[in-house]
Amino acid sequence: MLDILIHGGQLIDGTGAPRRLADVGIRGGTVVAVGDLQTQAAHRRIDAQGLIVAPGFIDCHTHDDLLLLEHPAAHPKLLQGVTTVVSGNCGVSLAPAAPDAPPSLLSANAPDPTGSPRRHPTMAAYMAELRAAQPAVNAAVLVGHTTLRQHAMDDLDRAANADETVRMQAALQEALDAGAIGLSTGVYYPLARAATTQELIDVAEPLRDGAGLITMHIRDEGDAIDEALREALAVGRAVNAPLVLSHHKLIGSANHGGSVRTLALVEQAARSQSVCMDCYPYVASSTMLLPARVASSTDVRITWSKVEPEAAGRSLFTMAAERGMDPTTLAAQLVPGGAIYFAMSDEDVDRILAHPLVMIGSDGLPHDPVPHPRLWGTFPRVLGHYVRQRRLLALEAAVHKMTGLTARRFGLAARGELRVGAAADVTLFDAEQVLDGATFDLPVAAPCGIRWVLVNGRIAVEEGRQADDRAGQILRRVPV
Ligand SMILES: [Zn+2]
Known part of the structure; x- marks a missing residue:
């Protein structure tokens, strides 16, 4: 008996290989079967028809x-x-x-x-x-x-x-x-x-x-x-x-x-x-508010300022124009703080x-x-904007850069690929809908198209909503 059966989805396994129709069977936090598993019994079945099934x-x-x-x-x-x-x-x-x-x-x-x-x-x-x-x-x-x-x-x-x-x-x-x-x-x-x-x-x-x-x-x-x-x-x-x-x-x-x-x-x-x-x-990048960075940027947005908290979210250049000041001089007055640099x-x-x-x-x-907005938007933005809308890279290649490639490089054993024996970290998304919701004007916004997320075989996001289960672990590095 499986704990969870994810069935009917297109599997992108994280290695960069082309997607294929395959079910994923999970027991005790581990992927125990991959393939045609329709006849297998499971405590919980997740219908993944129309979705991509990828490593977390x-x-x-x-x-x-x-x-x-x-x-x-x-x-x-x-x-x-x-x-x-x-x-x-x-x-x-x-x-x-x-x-x-x-x-x-x-x-x-x-x-x-x-x-x-x-x-x-x-x-x-x-x-x-x-x-x-x-x-x-x-x-x-x-x-x-x-x-x-x-x-x-x-x-x-x-x-x-x-x-x-x-x-x-x-x-x-x-x-x-x-x-x-x-x-x-x-x-x-x-x-x-x-x-x-x-x-x-x-x-x-x-x-x-x-x-x-x-x-x-x-x-x-x-x-x-x-x-x-x-x-x-x-x-x-x-x-x-x-x-x-x-x-x-x-x-x-x-x-x-x-x-x-x-x-x-x-x-x-x-x-x-x-x-x-x-x-x-x-x-655009983001870090501390550093006056020396202002001149090389076409715009600078303040993310926080100890001196002027109400400056958060505003354009430094607009504020400088309003005050008849040079932006670099104004930046020096707003430190300590943080900023976004368009450069x-x-x-x-x-x-x-x-x-x-x-x-x-x-x-x-x-x-x-x-x-x-990278805090809330990075991964769906790659999949929606760069893969689907701009066709900069194939979906399988993008998923590899978020999963298998990373796990290998960081030595995170049994992560980043969906295969038998791997940890059951799984993300199910709709490739036609996935997109970042966060923008520079409204940076705290959930993305769309991410439907299910499993962490160590436990459901963490269900139908796009976060569940209460918290099943994260501290991962050690296993050199490869
Ligand atoms: Zn850094």
Whole structure:
């Protein structure tokens, strides 16, 4: 007797193979049969006629560390068909943080300026709280290099010394032992900018020979992107660890079209080291409000501002015009804050999205009052806008970038493919209707066309509505 039988759907198995008519049988959280199963008995039958049956999507680039503790139902993710998130990206994780540590960067935009009261001195302590929170999605956790710096150094405006490096290595090792899958870095950002290439290599030593992977928000995504890519590739090579280049993009009109060159550079490196990229399907990025970023953007939207909370959702350029001010000067007055920057080209986004080494990651910022729509829209947007409406890539290829490719690259065993023996993470969607609902004007909106989502064999979304069951697990990395 099966627990659940999904019957009559078109199976896209996550490997990139063409769709085929096949039923999926589930028992005890595992896929136990795939094929013609119409005659099999099951406690629950899900009619998938007219729907695509795919592995649950893996959001490989998130900042959901705190979301999973405070809002374990994880609505923005589950309603998109996402069943696994990789948290702790861009150098920032919740652990390790001593009880007297400054508020995490993840909660810097919380309405209460003291930020989250949660402090986890070790990754093991964070993992224990995550487990207790019972999130609705699976989580694979990275430890952030910037967080390690805050933990081990008293002055972040220089490179780490030998003692500090040893403390960071020990904290990284503790995190790996506790179940973290690797290290993330964000030397683009002020708190990590002073780190040298050698510091990154030294801190990453516990990852050697694939003991963990490294994801990198590179030092520059504009004029100096080639040099920044070479630095990241050198770090991955030096410790022989799989490398993921985060949210690959080219910023500023002078650099538009440069993806021909940057993708060739990464392809060349991929012949001799493990490297891949992730990307979100929008021409606008989002991060802290950085006045230096304003000039290279055609528009800037404020996502939050401590000085002027009512600016959230407004165009910085419109506000500057109203006040007869220069936008960069106004931005400097609104910090600390967050913003959306329109600074990429469609041509680059298309080329990067379609590239075989690129996975889908939302980079959604779940605590922004008026967030970038990627938080709620990334996966349905790829399937609806880029696959169905624009025909940029085949549906099977797009699903592969959200599932099988990601699971392989991140070492998430038994995830990302629908076959006998796989974990029963499953997303059923209507390929003719799936589409993002979130826009830059109305960024908090559920997508349409995502019908059923199963996490570890339990129903998490039923007929488009989120169920109460929360069956997420913490996933460890199994090197392949
Ligand atoms: Zn980043």
